[in-house]
Amino acid sequence: MMRFDRLTPITLGCVLGAAVLLAALNLLTPEASVIHVPNFVISLAGKYLCYAILALAIDLVWGYAGILTLGHGAFFALGGYCMGMYLMREIGARGVYADPILPDFMVFIGWKQLPWYWQGFDHFWFALPMMMLVPAALAFVFGWFAFRSRVSGVYLSIITQALTYALMLAFFRNDMGFGGNNGMTDFKDIVGFPLNRESTATGLMLISAGVLSAAFVVARGMTRSRFGKVLIAVRDAESRTRFLGYRPESYKLTVWVVSAIIAGIGGALYVPQVGIINPSEFAPGNSIEAVIWVAVGGRGTLAGAILGAILVNLGKIWLTSALPEIWLFAIGGLFILVTLFLPRGIIGLFMLRSGAARPETPDNAPGAAAAESAARELAG
Amino acid sequence: MGLASWGGCRLRPDFPRSLLTVLVIALFLALPGAARAQEDPFTDIAATSADVEARGVTALAISGNPRAATVLDALRDGKLYAWKWPRPDPPLYIRTDRGYVDARTGDPVDAPALTNIRKVIVSDAVRAAIEIAEAALDLFAKDVAARRKAAEALFLSSDPSALPLIEKALAGEQDSEVARVLREAHAAALLKSGTGSEADRLAAVRDLAARADLQSRSLLQSLQDQPARVAAAIASAIAGIDHKMELWGLAENVYYGISLGAVLLLAASGLAITFGVMGVINMAHGEMVMTGAYTTFVVQRLIAAFSPALDQFGLLFAVPAAFVVAGALGVLIERTLIRFLYGRPLETLLATWGLSLILQQAVRSAFGPTNQDVTSPAWMSGSIALGGLTLTVNRLWIILFAILVLGALMATLRWGGLGRSIRAVTQNRRMAAAMGIRTPVIDALTFGLGSGIAGMAGVALSQIDNVSPNLGQNYIIDSFIVVVVGGVGNLWGTLVGAILLGVVDKFVEPFAGAVLAKILVLVLLILFIQRRPGGLFPLKGRVAEA
Numbered sequence: 001m002m003r004f005d006r007l008t009p010i011t012l013g014c015v016l017g018a019a020v021l022l023a024a025l026n027l028l029t030p031e032a033s034v035i036h037v038p039n040f041v042i043s044l045a046g047k048y049l050c051y052a053i054l055a056l057a058i059d060l061v062w063g064y065a066g067i068l069t070l071g072h073g074a075f076f077a078l079g080g081y082c083m084g085m086y087l088m089r090e091i092g093a094r095g096v097y098a099d100p101i102l103p104d105f106m107v108f109i110g111w112k113q114l115p116w117y118w119q120g121f122d123h124f125w126f127a128l129p130m131m132m133l134v135p136a137a138l139a140f141v142f143g144w145f146a147f148r149s150r151v152s153g154v155y156l157s158i159i160t161q162a163l164t165y166a167l168m169l170a171f172f173r174n175d176m177g178f179g180g181n182n183g184m185t186d187f188k189d190i191v192g193f194p195l196n197r198e199s200t201a202t203g204l205m206l207i208s209a210g211v212l213s214a215a216f217v218v219a220r221g222m223t224r225s226r227f228g229k230v231l232i233a234v235r236d237a238e239s240r241t242r243f244l245g246y247r248p249e250s251y252k253l254t255v256w257v258v259s260a261i262i263a264g265i266g267g268a269l270y271v272p273q274v275g276i277i278n279p280s281e282f283a284p285g286n287s288i289e290a291v292i293w294v295a296v297g298g299r300g301t302l303a304g305a306i307l308g309a310i311l312v313n314l315g316k317i318w319l320t321s322a323l324p325e326i327w328l329f330a331i332g333g334l335f336i337l338v339t340l341f342l343p344r345g346i347i348g349l350f351m352l353r354s355g356a357a358r359p360e361t362p363d364n365a366p367g368a369a370a371a372e373s374a375a376r377e378l379a380g
Numbered sequence: 381m382g383l384a385s386w387g388g389c390r391l392r393p394d395f396p397r398s399l400l401t402v403l404v405i406a407l408f409l410a411l412p413g414a415a416r417a418q419e420d421p422f423t424d425i426a427a428t429s430a431d432v433e434a435r436g437v438t439a440l441a442i443s444g445n446p447r448a449a450t451v452l453d454a455l456r457d458g459k460l461y462a463w464k465w466p467r468p469d470p471p472l473y474i475r476t477d478r479g480y481v482d483a484r485t486g487d488p489v490d491a492p493a494l495t496n497i498r499k500v501i502v503s504d505a506v507r508a509a510i511e512i513a514e515a516a517l518d519l520f521a522k523d524v525a526a527r528r529k530a531a532e533a534l535f536l537s538s539d540p541s542a543l544p545l546i547e548k549a550l551a552g553e554q555d556s557e558v559a560r561v562l563r564e565a566h567a568a569a570l571l572k573s574g575t576g577s578e579a580d581r582l583a584a585v586r587d588l589a590a591r592a593d594l595q596s597r598s599l600l601q602s603l604q605d606q607p608a609r610v611a612a613a614i615a616s617a618i619a620g621i622d623h624k625m626e627l628w629g630l631a632e633n634v635y636y637g638i639s640l641g642a643v644l645l646l647a648a649s650g651l652a653i654t655f656g657v658m659g660v661i662n663m664a665h666g667e668m669v670m671t672g673a674y675t676t677f678v679v680q681r682l683i684a685a686f687s688p689a690l691d692q693f694g695l696l697f698a699v700p701a702a703f704v705v706a707g708a709l710g711v712l713i714e715r716t717l718i719r720f721l722y723g724r725p726l727e728t729l730l731a732t733w734g735l736s737l738i739l740q741q742a743v744r745s746a747f748g749p750t751n752q753d754v755t756s757p758a759w760m761s762g763s764i765a766l767g768g769l770t771l772t773v774n775r776l777w778i779i780l781f782a783i784l785v786l787g788a789l790m791a792t793l794r795w796g797g798l799g800r801s802i803r804a805v806t807q808n809r810r811m812a813a814a815m816g817i818r819t820p821v822i823d824a825l826t827f828g829l830g831s832g833i834a835g836m837a838g839v840a841l842s843q844i845d846n847v848s849p850n851l852g853q854n855y856i857i858d859s860f861i862v863v864v865v866g867g868v869g870n871l872w873g874t875l876v877g878a879i880l881l882g883v884v885d886k887f888v889e890p891f892a893g894a895v896l897a898k899i900l901v902l903v904l905l906i907l908f909i910q911r912r913p914g915g916l917f918p919l920k921g922r923v924a925e926a
Binding site: 068154163325 | 742
């Protein structure tokens with residue numbers, strides 16, 4: 001039941017076109033040329049595409065199911081850790097301690113044997129599904145408990161934050177077997193391609209763009225299908241939907257797990273491109289920052305999430321290098337300004353001006369019903 | 381009498397030192413009469429013979445002369461000078477940085493000709509005598525605390541050679557607490573000496589068992605070659621001590637838990653107003669706490685600059701100052717930001733999160749990223765021993781402060797004019813408005829009240845935590861947990877939630893480690909919210925969601 005609209009081809013064209021253009025300018029032009037794209041831009045682009053995948057995942061649950069997640073970084077980081085484990089095993093005997101099986105940090109803390117949960121990660125065909133299954137499993141367990149007992153609204157947000165906070169504390173521990181404070185780094189290659197080669201970086205960037213486009217198509221398909229319509233109904237009036245005979249918790253759980261998988265893939269692509277994964281990826285601040293990307297771009301528009309992730313991060317890299325003191329003021333101000341004056345984000349602004357149909361954002365009309373709905377959110 | 385009882389004493393390998401101790405103590409016990417009879421306790425201290433000099437040291441120590449400690453210190457440091465030639469009343473001098481003083485009176489004197497005086501030589505034997513004499517000085521000191529400390533030191537050394545000294549001190553001791561420590565020291569020394577009748581030893585074991593701490597336990601454990609009955613008594617005493625220590629450990633955990641709970645209660649009380657009563661998700665709540673802590677810092681600086689005499693009472697000024705500063709900031713935030721977001725909790729969450737980033741960075745820019753040095757007044761430092769518990773005074777104050785703040789808050793809401801308006805607006809906004817209550821003003825004041833209380837919490841936290849721009853972040857998640865567990869809009873619930881969380885945390889910590897304890901608490905919370913989404917004490921009524 002998928003129906004293409006105008007935004008879908010535009011978004012796909014922009015993402016894929018820009019990625020291919022950057023790759024071509026990097027690989028095909030001589031380094032001295034004016035139009036040559038340096039390597040760091042390629043790795044930066046790859047990183048931002050991964051952020052965009054995370055933003056897309058958040059928009060799917062926040063924009064369409066009304067679940068404000070403050071812990072999606074957890075799924076992103078779990079996917080990243082799975083990829084990190086594969087990359088660590090791939091190093092093999094080339095580590096500092098030259099142990100053919102154990103990663104360096106395990107030798108360092110005196111472990112003699114590979115823990116059971118590290119088995120199999122030397123095969124890419126095993127690690128690849130794990131990058132999706134591990135976040136999916138956590139999301140399923142968490143969501144099953146949360147949605148079934150009808151935890152929603154702000155409470156749910158706070159528990160998601162507690163979730164990622166707890167995981168961060170856990171991964172900081174050395175005896176968890178994930179490298180503790182330092183995490184995993186010094187990766188050598190991925191399925192045989194050396195990570196320090198330009199073509200690998202470009203390839204990873206192109207794959208990220210492809211995955212982002214695929215995730216966008218999947219998310220678009222989900223939200224525009226019958227399933228998506230029910231989801232929006234759940235978002236706007238959960239009890240009413242329930243009284244109509246639907247089971248909101250099933251719809252929420254499904255979209256929640258799908259979103260976690262998308263976030264996990266984003267994290268898995270992120271790790272080989274930045275070359276490190278450590279527990280700070282679980283920090284609650286990261287997850288909340290990702291939420292603001294979505295808010296800036298336009299909640300509930302999918303394309304807006306991608307746009308927001310890329311724009312905010314471009315702003316971040318510019319500000320942190322030009323005026324490092326200002327960055328926290330800027331991002332803080334962005335949170336406030338966007339929520340006060342730009343509830344539908346940049347895409348919403350754009351749509352309003354071009355006279356297009358109202359985007360599918362939730363109705364946030366303030367006014368007489370405000371206090372009542374506050375009470376409702378709290379009671380829920 | 382002294383020497384006689386030492387006939388059977390087993391001398392330890394470090395023979396000369398031990399012998400000397402015996403000698404000094406024997407003198408101590410034998411001499412008093414003679415020493416007091418002498419007009420001048422300083423006579424022998426400058427003797428050329430080391431033996432006489434050591435005896436002189438002891439005599440001086442027990443003479444009760446107020447200058448004894450000073451003179452002994454000077455002797456040890458080689459600053460005591462004596463007259464070189466014989467004369468009826470040989471003067472003694474102490475060389476100080478500013479010239480010579482009379483050792484007997486402490487009055488400054490004209491510098492004597494160097495040809496007429498000599499430095500009093502301190503041999504090793506004399507040095508050892510000084511050490512023991514100084515310990516003994518404390519044992520007979522006027523100050524109870526000093527006596528107690530000396531007795532405690534003697535207990536820890538449990539040196540059998542000190543036995544007669546302890547006996548003498550015990551005989552004259554008036555303070556029951558010091559006498560108890562002395563008895564314990566006596567018991568330790570007696571058991572170590574391996575002398576004494578079986579009955580004496582059994583009594584000693586009982587004394588040590590009553591003390592029931594790690595030291596007495598390890599002392600009992602170290603005893604060997606005891607008669608069968610004494611050995612059995614020792615074994616049961618050790619078991620008894622273990623049991624007692626377990627109980628004290630339990631009590632200690634409860635105390636630590638309550639103390640942590642008080643901190644959480646302080647941090648969460650303000651949130652119970654802004655979140656619990658108003659329903660505003662204020663992620664910048666932690667920064668209100670931080671504002672309070674920095675206000676404390678500024679107030680202390682101002683007091684140090686303008687009236688150092690009030691130094692000890694800085695905190696008393698900081699509490700209202702922090703309330704006003706954080707409260708005013710809260711009113712400002714409500715008027716410029718929060719009021720546009722009522723009824724949109726998720727947006728409020730995001731906007732206030734942004735606000736918290738701005739406030740942190742503002743403080744970082746103004747005060748720098750490092751920890752600020754907030755001092756504790758003297759009346760908040762130290763600790764109180766209560767059985768096997770050591771209660772730090774600042775924690776006790778914080779518990780008291782938390783109770784006072786919660787009490788004041790409850791009283792305000794219950795009986796205050798503002799509290800009445802707050803309750804009216806919460807219960808029925810439109811009816812309250814119809815009755816003439818200006819609801820926007822009440823909204824701003826309510827938010828200011830919650831923020832001001834957070835500021836007061838900051839004053840307390842500045843005493844136990846680092847005052848840095850990140851101070852608030854450490855408490856924000858815990859505060860929300862407390863309010864959620866206790867049940868939204870319920871101050872009693874907040875109290876119970878805070879204490880519960882603190883105690884659970886401290887009980888899980890010993891066997892799981894601090895980090896795992898935190899994780900476990902979070903997991904428990906997640907499960908708890910699943911079971912009781914309304915908290916421990918949910919609001920009753922027919923509130924249905926749309």
